[in-house]
Amino acid sequence: MKHSRVKLSKCRVILFDLEFYVPEAGRDKSGFCYNPWDKRCKLIGGSFLPANPEKDLSKTSNNPKRKVKSFWLWDYKSERELLEAIYKLLRTTCGLVINAHEGRVSPIMCGIGISSSDVPILFELFKRYKILSNAEAFEFQNMFRILDISQLSIATFNNSNDFLYPKTKSLILQKYMPGKKFESGKSVWDLYDANEYDSIVDRVIDEVMCTHQCYLEIVEDIRKFKALEVSEKKRVKLAEKLALENAEAMG
Template identity: 65%
Template sequence: MKSFVLRPGKCRVIFFDLEFYVPVAGRDKEGFLYNPWDKSCKFLGGSFLVANPEKDLNLDTEINPGRVSSLWLWKSGSERKLLEDIYDLLKSAYDLVYRAHQGKVSPILCGIGISSSDVPILFELFKRYKILSNSDAFSFQNKFRIIDISQLAITTFNNKSSFTYPKSKSLILQKYLPEKKFDSGVRVWDLYDQGHTSAIEGRVIDEVLCTRHCYMKILSDVRTFKYLEKNKKRLTSVYSDSSSI
């Protein structure tokens, strides 16, 4: 049997951020206001950076904003076409990883808060517009793995309570990119109402690149933690040996 070899250059991490529109009449409720099955709401689209771990996941590597794929309702013409384009992007990344690893490795979907919003919403939309059947949507979703930065970042904060909770985008940016300030997501609704679609595009590309940066900084912190852990074990061993003399 041929042995399995991980090929990082043939893996993919898809950093992305989606935007949704809720009409004024639906903004007076609590919680997450967008519902993929509510026809009064709109799926606006989003931006995607399909990253090669060997080339793109290094803090010294600058990513040109032109590398980010932006797929938007005002360019696609309809939500269905927009979703078909997003599906094609995801399927292309999956096919590359699958062929290189015989299906033993999955592409990664990465973003802030995506496990409770962007990912489930996207696959509900695939079902709503019959781009995928319910069964196929479930199967396709499970061909990916999710790294939610809001959960990954928990370990890098001083959690005084035994109750842990996903970190907000604002807290994560404050820690890793304090110079970056993003208005509330509600601002996107105002920009859309005003027809400032280019401002939405620029904002979301910036958010995706910031997400990648936070991912890399968190990974750097984890490596530092592991180094300190290893060093502590070494010092403990040395102390133990010296005490027994």
């Protein structure tokens, strides 16, 4: 793709985080307890930052936090209405990007660990509540590209073996935001049971802004890697030139 075809002001990176609720009876298994097809479970909601690469994705961006849009179950009559609101945001953002580029560029969904949780869950819920048919959900999901920080960050860590594995949120934060920690997502269940909604909202918005910060740090790392690569190529080229000159002088 030629860079000239990309209109950065019309591109969007949707940084987001979702929270889910699992009733006590479903918390006895290890791993990810939430299942979008289990009617006992709930989507509590989430926060979304549809970032404009020109304005919102640099360390000098003017308060991107103010552009975060949040959707919470307690603000809607039903889970279906909550999902319809999220769908509307995604559809609107998708239309902006796709139309501006005649389908050549897609909006990006970005988060930590979203490729195995948040993204598939959303589209399963769109199907479950018949907001989209199975075929429509597949087509809509394919309009996006997924940028999972847990996978993207692999190359920024030292890997002692040949087994590449997505990095956890705690490791990523430890590297890029030392001292920053989040309790397990399961702690949200207790907050929800206690009706401590403000604490859930603050936590999720904070997670989105941490994702934003990690995104910026990884971009900076990539630029450093490329600068080192260029420097190494120059060094090798200079060494080859000197070796040739020495060989000619001795010849």
